[in-house]
Amino acid sequence: MLYVVDTACLLTIQNGRPDASECFDGMTDLVQEARLCFPGEVIEELERLAKGEGALVWAKAVAGSRCNRGALYRVTAWVLESCPDLVDETALAAQEPAAPFVAAQAVQLNSENHEVCVVTEDVLEKPTRMCLRQACEELDIQSIRLEEFLEEAGFSDGHLG
Amino acid sequence: MPKSPVPINPEVLDWAMAQAGIDDAELALRCKTTPDAVQGWRTGTVQPGKTEFHKLVSKLRRPSAVYFLPKPPREGAAVAAFRHPPGEVEDRDLIDREQTNIRTAERIQKVSRWARERTGQKPDPWPKLSGLSPAQAASKARKFLDWKIADQFQAGSASRVAAELRQRIEDRGAFVLQLQLSQKGCRGFSLEDEIAPVIAVNSAYTIPARLFSMAHEIGHLVLHQPAFCARLADANKTERWCEKFAAIFLMPEKDFRAYVNRRFGDALVADIDDVKTIANRFHVSLRAAAFRVEQLDLGVEGLYDEVDAKADFKGSGGFSNDNTTPAVRLREWGNSYARTIAEAASDGVLSATDALEYLNVSDRQYREIRTRLDAFETSTEG
Numbered sequence: 001m002l003y004v005v006d007t008a009c010l011l012t013i014q015n016g017r018p019d020a021s022e023c024f025d026g027m028t029d030l031v032q033e034a035r036l037c038f039p040g041e042v043i044e045e046l047e048r049l050a051k052g053e054g055a056l057v058w059a060k061a062v063a064g065s066r067c068n069r070g071a072l073y074r075v076t077a078w079v080l081e082s083c084p085d086l087v088d089e090t091a092l093a094a095q096e097p098a099a100p101f102v103a104a105q106a107v108q109l110n111s112e113n114h115e116v117c118v119v120t121e122d123v124l125e126k127p128t129r130m131c132l133r134q135a136c137e138e139l140d141i142q143s144i145r146l147e148e149f150l151e152e153a154g155f156s157d158g159h160l161g
Numbered sequence: 162m163p164k165s166p167v168p169i170n171p172e173v174l175d176w177a178m179a180q181a182g183i184d185d186a187e188l189a190l191r192c193k194t195t196p197d198a199v200q201g202w203r204t205g206t207v208q209p210g211k212t213e214f215h216k217l218v219s220k221l222r223r224p225s226a227v228y229f230l231p232k233p234p235r236e237g238a239a240v241a242a243f244r245h246p247p248g249e250v251e252d253r254d255l256i257d258r259e260q261t262n263i264r265t266a267e268r269i270q271k272v273s274r275w276a277r278e279r280t281g282q283k284p285d286p287w288p289k290l291s292g293l294s295p296a297q298a299a300s301k302a303r304k305f306l307d308w309k310i311a312d313q314f315q316a317g318s319a320s321r322v323a324a325e326l327r328q329r330i331e332d333r334g335a336f337v338l339q340l341q342l343s344q345k346g347c348r349g350f351s352l353e354d355e356i357a358p359v360i361a362v363n364s365a366y367t368i369p370a371r372l373f374s375m376a377h378e379i380g381h382l383v384l385h386q387p388a389f390c391a392r393l394a395d396a397n398k399t400e401r402w403c404e405k406f407a408a409i410f411l412m413p414e415k416d417f418r419a420y421v422n423r424r425f426g427d428a429l430v431a432d433i434d435d436v437k438t439i440a441n442r443f444h445v446s447l448r449a450a451a452f453r454v455e456q457l458d459l460g461v462e463g464l465y466d467e468v469d470a471k472a473d474f475k476g477s478g479g480f481s482n483d484n485t486t487p488a489v490r491l492r493e494w495g496n497s498y499a500r501t502i503a504e505a506a507s508d509g510v511l512s513a514t515d516a517l518e519y520l521n522v523s524d525r526q527y528r529e530i531r532t533r534l535d536a537f538e539t540s541t542e543g
Contacts, residue, residue, distance in 0.1 A: 008514040015513065015524065049517045050524050073167050077229040086226075089234035090268040092521060093222035093261065100226040124512050127275035128268065 001152075002067075002114045003036045004106045006132055007045045007098050008121035009146050010038075010055040024058040026155030031062045039070035039105045041098035048095070071104035075111075079104045083138050085130040099132045106141045118143040166208035169228040175203045176233035177221045182254060191220040222261070237267040239352055239387060259347060262340040263389075266352055266361050269336060269498055272519050273357040276505040283356050284334020290383040295405035302383055302410060306333060310416045319444040323372040330360065330375070331497035335382060337375065339364040339493050349374040350389040351381040358382050364493070369446035376407035405456065412443050412453045421459050430460035436468055447472040486522055487529040494520075496537060499530055 005027075013023045030036035043063060046056040063069075071079075079100060080087060086100050099122060110116045120143055122132035136143035144152070178188060185196040185203070192199070192213045201207035202217075209217060218225045227234065255263070277283055288305055290298040303309070306329040316322040327337045335358040342363040348370070349362040360378040362371045374390065380403030381388040390400065420442055421430060430436060433447065440450035451468035454460035481492070491499055499520060506516040517527055 008512060011514055011524065048523065049514070053524060073229065076226065077168055077170075080226065080229045081231050084230050084232075087224065087230055087234075088518075089227065090237075090264065090271065091224045091518075092265060092268070095518065095521060096224045096226070097518065100229075121512065122514070124510075124515070126511065126515050127272050 001035065002109055002116050003030065003149065003153075004102055004109065004116060004118045005036060005038050005042070005149075006102045006118065006120045006122055007042050007049065007055075008132075009119050009149075010042070010046065010059065011050060012121045012146050014050065014053055014055040020054055022155065023150065024054065026153060027058070028062055029155075030153065031065050031067075034067035037066040037068045037105070037109075039098065039101040041070065041096060041101040044096060045098040068105060068109060070101060071108040075108045076100060076104040079107055079135075079139065083130060083135045086132070086135045088129040090128045097129070099129070099135070102132060103135050103139060103141070106136070107139055110141060116141060117149075119146060119149040120144075121146055165211050167211060167214040167228075168208055169202070169214065170230060170232070171203050171205035173228050173230055173233045174217070177223050177227070178203070180236070180260070181221050182257065182260075183221065188217060188220060192216040237264060239263050239267050239350070239389075256343065256345055258341065258343045258345075262338075262342055262346075262361065263350065265340065266338055266350070266359050268519075269338065269494060270352050270354055270357045270359045273336060273498060273501050274354060276501050276510060277356050279510045280505055280508050282501070282504070286355055287333065287335070287358060287382050287385070289385055291385065295380075295402055296409050296414070298380070298383055299406050299409040299413070302379055302406075303413075305383075306330065306379075308410070310413055313411070313444060314442070316444060319369045319372055322444040323368050323375065326372065326375055327495065330379065331495055334358070335360055336498050337495050338362070338498075339371070339495075341365065341493075347389055347391045349378050351378040351387060353382065353385050353387045367446065369440065369444065369449070372444065373407055373411065373446055373449045376410045377403045379410065380404075380406035404452070408449060408453045408456060411445050411449065414457060417443075417453055417457065418459070421454075430454045430464060432461075432464070433468055433471060436460075436464070485529070486526045487533060490520060490522060490526075490530065491533060496534060500534055503531055503534060 013020050017023055027036055038059070043056070043059050046059055050056045083103065086103060088097050091097060102118060102120070106116050106118045118132065118136050118141055120132045123145065124131060133143050178184070185199040189196045189199045192209070193216070194213060198207060202209050218228070288301055290301055293301070308326065308329055312325060313322055316325055330337050338359065338361040340361050340363065342365060344365045346363055346365065348366065349360065351361070352359040360375060360382065362374040362378065364371070366374065377390060378388070384399065386399070388399070421439065424438060425435065430439070436447055436451045436454065439454070440447050443450065447468050451460070451465045455465040481488070502511065502516050502519050505511040506513055511519070517524060520527060520530065522530065
């Protein structure tokens, strides 16, 4: 399985898990085994939301080892043709939610015959855009939440702190 | 032809440029290309390269994903309604700062309304006071906001009065924003809504001027209509009503006459120094005090015009030692909005990441905001 993780998932590890360090170490192994990746827009989003903190430090440390660094723009355009509500049209200048790009990366990898699963904590309804979990459903891409991912990946007991 | 053309939607680019008021030449300069190339991007005959795309995203200040939407986003209702602000000496379009900040206010309103609907925290509706005279409406509004002249006198400074009035408005469920609309920008605007009404005032104006603008926008809220307020006392009937409303709200007739009589006896208010004395007492701007003097026929002829010509309502807008992001966010967007988001996140209605997005802060800054909100609650309870 090739996992594509989003910003919300990484922030949940950083803030919600006493074993965050172990989780990130385990995810580093997955990145190096080409079993986990994320688009560059996740790093940019973490620069805004987690400057100097664990999730960003980890993402930058493994960025160069990713098996895929992001989808082609034409794939992003295709995803947004299907799920335009995934874009937050009200987002302020310099705010770039990464969700559309996570979805696009998953779609592209899926089209390249990888078995793909998006790991996301972006699961709640929100006022200004569709959540990533719903977009994955509409794009027919498998998605799971962090707890399930940690159990599947086998390097945590999976219980959120 | 660029090595890696970016397949943006030309219709969206055209829309974004129109929204920003940026033409081909200006965007070409920013993207280090030619106006013909930009025209080609807009018509779809050519596509930008990656570097050019990143530059245009930066210049037009929309998320990059927008350019891949199948059609342009809908314009916010307020931006559309306010596009050509009335009441200016010459017709003008919204300036960039105004557009950006109206969009910010609309987003704040949308998010707050949504959060309040889901947390069950709908405020009491604001009174509907259209059909009343400014004096009648001001009296009812003062009761609704529990605003007394004694509190105004005791506040000690215009900034204290403004902070207190902001608090009362927010206690009644409206959000008060202090936005950097620039010295060329409007005085303020209001966005009407049953659940999340919004007032915005220009932080480039002096605090007394902002206080008056706040009272003016209260007038629009009790009339239950959105408004964009560019100039003082223009030809628009509603604007004149709100101007009178604001003056009466901050300087009720009985208290105003009593003070002027005590200070000047039977003599007319004669000059700018007299007006300054009155303005200081009520913690309002010179222009507001002169306006009230004229309304109540307590001054010499031409006094308002004299003050209007000399008084400067645009200034540094106050000074603060604390310009950290949490402090600025609370100062500009208000405690009430921050609290609405924090409570929605605590209730699980919004995710923690969404709270960061909607406050436009990092995780660390959000924790600081929560600390400040708690400290404020503790200080007001005590």
